[in-house]
Amino acid sequence: MEKILLNINSQFRDVSLFPNPGKFVYNLNTTMKNITSIRLASVELPTLYHEFTEKKDNVSFIIILPMFDKEGELIKEDNILVKIPDGSYSSDNFISYIIHPIFSNINDKYGSKFHIWWNPFNYQIYISNDKPFTLIFDNDIRTRKLGFKLGYRGSDNDYLYNNQKEFTDTYIIFNYLESNNYVWISESVLDISHDEYLFVRINDYGNIYDDGIQKKLLAKIILYDHQFVIDNCANFLTKEYIFREPINISKIDFELISASGNTVETNLLDLSFTLEITQIYNSINYNEHSNNYKLLSNDYKLLSNNSII
Known part of the structure; x- marks a missing residue:
């Protein structure tokens, strides 16, 4: 029995077939035979990819601005698209340099007074106007669209807009909301951070399952630093898969998956990882592996039968 360390760097993938380093297939020079287990031994990931992208569907929301006649009858509704550029932002520059200019352009076009304020005391977002308006975020907890990120x-x-009541806190109205008295306040806080973790898929190997990801996953990587992640896979999150019987491996089908289930777009920044592969060479090792797996399966069944559900 022998343990083989296989280092794979996305830099050497076929770029014409796999432009994104976050998803590619690496064909081995020779088929590795009689493999009994595979473990993610280390991974080196760039995390300077964009948190907000059109592909993630988290860069826009819609404002509906109604217009009424003197009798209060609805004349029309303007559907206004608020769309930010792809990118990653800090909380400060996100509001000041991204949202404010967009609202300013909207106000010039529609004669409105839309304003956004990030409350530095409770971190909630206030979107206001001098007349009632509707916000359409199309919220989805798993994909975490722009509205969700805004809180x-x-x-x-x-x-x-027909349920919106006038805001009565005059101090906030006059000091922070440009005298606007129609406001939608976020329920939660502004959160524009990256994912806290990512998944690694290798072929169809793995015992990690996620309700929203219909794939077998080999490893879960915790992101402690959003510059560059080096994980030696020494924590207690399992990153090993033991095969029921020895198999042959001729290729590594790799995918880096976000918490929302999307393939991570790395902005063409390369990544690398090391696989620890256990290979057997003779019938004695082969039989030992089969017997050990059967014992492991029986132990699991015994544990399952005695579990309280």
């Missing part, structure tokens, strides 16, 4: 956790029915 708005309700459904679209929660932000309708």
